[in-house]
Amino acid sequence: MSQTDSPLPRSRAKAARHSLSGSLERMLPRLVIAPSLAVALFFVYGYMLWTFVLSLTDSGMLPQYDFIGFAQYARLFANERWNVAATNLVVFGGLFIILCLFLGLMLAILLDQRIRQEGALRTIYLYPMALSLIVTGVVWRWILNPGLGVESLVRSWGFEDFTFDWLVNPDMAIYALVMAAVWQASGFVMALFLAGLRSIDDNLFKAAALDGASLPKVYWRIVIPCLRPVVFSAVMILAHIAIKSFDLVMALTGGGPGYATDLPATFMYTYTFTRGEIGLGSASAIMMLCGVLAILVPYLYSELRGNKHG
Amino acid sequence: MSALNILHVDKTFGNTQVLKDISLAIESGEFLILVGPSGCGKSTLMNAIAGLEPVTSGDIQIGGEDVTWRTPAERDIAMVFQSYALYPSMNVRQNIAFGLEMRKMPKAQREEAVARVADLLQITPLLDRKPSQLSGGQRQRVAMGRALAREPQIYLFDEPLSNLDAKLRVEMRTEIKKLHQRLGTTIVYVTHDQIEAMTLADRIAVMRDGEILQLGTPDEVYNDPVDMFVAGFMGSPSMNFIPVTLVSRDDGYVLRVLDEQDPTGAPLELPWPPAREAQALHEWVGERLILGVRPEHFVEDETRMETSFDGTRLDVMATVVEPTGADILLQATLSGTEVTMRLGPKSQVAAGERVALRVDMSRAVLFETTNQRRVA
Known part of the structure; x- marks a missing residue:
């Protein structure tokens, strides 16, 4: 910057100013970051810590600090409703992840066949992701409502015996949740896979064609193994969406019928804020945090290690 | 009998004609090089021979049989790509054996073929590695091994050396020439490098704008060019x-x-x-x-x-x-x-x-x- 051919005094003055503004320049990033860091530390990590502290107390309607050790956790695991919520999470999360991966991959492969209007189709498939989960929940509640949606429509066509009551059937309501969530997220997974497919050398397809592999075999043996990192990222993202699912459940089933579609997040909300069991609710929140960490830590570990090698 | 016969092949993409009435015949065991500047249609012609791109009109015969409308797999050819196109998730052994496996060759025979090719190309110690663990020259060898394992009627090489550094390129060039002399294979080879063309070919086809300007031995093309383009393209520094x-x-x-x-x-x-x-x-x-x-x-x-x-x-x-x-x-x-x-x-x-x-x-x-x- 200072190698201009301007007269000497001016450049010296410039250098002096430069050192002053230089120190400001060096400090500026820290100054800008500091408030948000403080806020994040207080409101995210501070409250995490507070929740953990509360989970060790016998707080009811309001927080109080009579420590009772891990008794709330023992109560939590003895609670039938928590067990339903945890089982639901396994069913919901498992199906949600598997179906999203499968549909997303299929859509991506089909979209990758150099079809017309690919851009428009890609946007259509990606659009559900732009909706808030509340909207998704409300829309699907109307669609699945036996009195308003698909069932009443098909019945009005004359099929009087048709039943499609997943939303109100305690055994099936969780699958209604899966359906709405998959509809929402599979377009996003498709976008991930499509990006992965685009990075694959076209010549691989040619080489495989010359080797005599059929198209399904090319995908199964050559292309999909190349997409392993994408599958990994997609599973990570979907898993934490599944664990944190709250708004979709609230909008679609409200946790019902009964508590048949409770997920840990709605369980936590119900106990903490409507049933006056802050201690138990905090314990369930901490269990959810542990669940997220169990997924996130290996992911971050492998990512950071990968970066170091790359 | 000629191993490959191309008769009046035309190819158009939309309004542009990329191949204009191409005819040529290659004898069995011959090393033919298609050479020309980029965009001259040489790669398109190679893809047409391989069946990766359909021709607009004309016929392609391999070993006396009309293969114009056959799939690449049915043509009994193997191809070596510029980017090598090795399957990233498979190790070298699986890469070489994949084509044989797809052709339902029994496992014992497959292993025998892999061992033979690996020995020929001196890549036996690399058999259990993944392509990402290989250097450029080694990948090149594996790509050639994959082609050789199938023992097809015709080998197609699509600018196989252009991703290598200068020294390695010269080594691999000699290696390809030795291999051809030893195995007597029929090879069609695309390059834009006139030195590769001169050193390797039995015959050279110089192409420009979708046409073959001259088809002849390296000596003919070099010393007896048909026009200024061929004369200027062959030889470095140029005429x-x-x-x-x-x-x-x-x-x-x-x-x-x-x-x-x-x-x-x-x-x-x-x-x-x-x-x-x-x-x-x-x-x-x-x-x-x-x-x-x-x-x-x-x-x-x-x-x-x-x-x-x-x-x-x-x-x-x-x-x-x-x-x-x-x-x-x-x-x-x-x-x-x-x-x-x-x-x-x-x-x-x-x-x-x-x-x-x-x-x-x-x-x-x-x-x-x-x-x-x-x-x-």
């Missing part, structure tokens, strides 16, 4: 083109070199060798022509290396001297035209000096100025 006028004298034809800068000065005249007085030359008397002289057909006069070399003497001003080690490339101005010459390494020429040279007119060629076709 010098000097504008001349053909003049008829009592003792034969003379080429008068035109000097644009100095039209009043005495023009340089180069006698056309009487032994080469073609009938065709007669009708070009008084016309402007292009004289083509290869850089190595100039010899420094003092050296008198060959007593039999009775070239025409001329006197030039050296502008740039580029020693390459094996010889010296000299840029000089010959009556206003920039000319490159290849001189012996012992030459003492310096830039700015005048150099006395002889030019071997018996190897020179003449072209028309308008359509650049060969005259003599």
Whole structure:
């Protein structure tokens, strides 16, 4: 910057100013970051810590600090409703992840066949992701409502015996949740896979064609193994969406019928804020945090290690 | 019987015709190279042979059978790609065996084929590695191994060496040539590198704008080019083109070199060798022509290396001297035209000096100025 051919005094003055503004320049990033860091530390990590502290107390309607050790956790695991919520999470999360991966991959492969209007189709498939989960929940509640949606429509066509009551059937309501969530997220997974497919050398397809592999075999043996990192990222993202699912459940089933579609997040909300069991609710929140960490830590570990090698 | 027969093949993408009535035949065991600048259609022609792109019209026959509408897998060919196109998730062994597996070859035979090819290409220690763990040259070998394992009728090489560094490229070039001599395979090889073409080919097809301009042995293409494009494309540094006028004298034809800068000065005249007085030359008397002289057909006069070399003497001003080690490339101005010459390494020429040279007119060629076709 200072190698201009301007007269000497001016450049010296410039250098002096430069050192002053230089120190400001060096400090500026820290100054800008500091408030948000403080806020994040207080409101995210501070409250995490507070929740953990509360989970060790016998707080009811309001927080109080009579420590009772891990008794709330023992109560939590003895609670039938928590067990339903945890089982639901396994069913919901498992199906949600598997179906999203499968549909997303299929859509991506089909979209990758150099079809017309690919851009428009890609946007259509990606659009559900732009909706808030509340909207998704409300829309699907109307669609699945036996009195308003698909069932009443098909019945009005004359099929009087048709039943499609997943939303109100305690055994099936969780699958209604899966359906709405998959509809929402599979377009996003498709976008991930499509990006992965685009990075694959076209010549691989040619080489495989010359080797005599059929198209399904090319995908199964050559292309999909190349997409392993994408599958990994997609599973990570979907898993934490599944664990944190709250708004979709609230909008679609409200946790019902009964508590048949409770997920840990709605369980936590119900106990903490409507049933006056802050201690138990905090314990369930901490269990959810542990669940997220169990997924996130290996992911971050492998990512950071990968970066170091790359 | 020819191994590959291409009959009047046309290919159009939309409104652009990328292959124009291509016909050629390759004998079994022949090494044919398709060479040309990028966009000349050589890769398209290769893809058409492989069946990766359908032709618009015409026929392709392999081993006497019409394969024009067969899939790539049904054509009994193997291809080596510029990017190698190794399957990233498989190790070297699986990469080589994949084509055999797809053809339902039993496992024992497959392993035998892999072992044979690995031995041939000296990649046995690499068999359990993934492609990402291999160097460029090793990947190149594996890609060739994958082709060799299938023992197809025809091998297609699509610029296989252009991703390698210069030294490795020369090594692999020799290796490919050795392999061809040992196995007697039929090879069609695409490249834009004229040195690869000259060194490897039994026959070279020089292509431009979707047409084959000349199909011949490396010697024919180099010494007997059909037009200025072929002459200029083959050879490095490329042939010098000097504008001349053909003049008829009592003792034969003379080429008068035109000097644009100095039209009043005495023009340089180069006698056309009487032994080469073609009938065709007669009708070009008084016309402007292009004289083509290869850089190595100039010899420094003092050296008198060959007593039999009775070239025409001329006197030039050296502008740039580029020693390459094996010889010296000299840029000089010959009556206003920039000319490159290849001189012996012992030459003492310096830039700015005048150099006395002889030019071997018996190897020179003449072209028309308008359509650049060969005259003599």
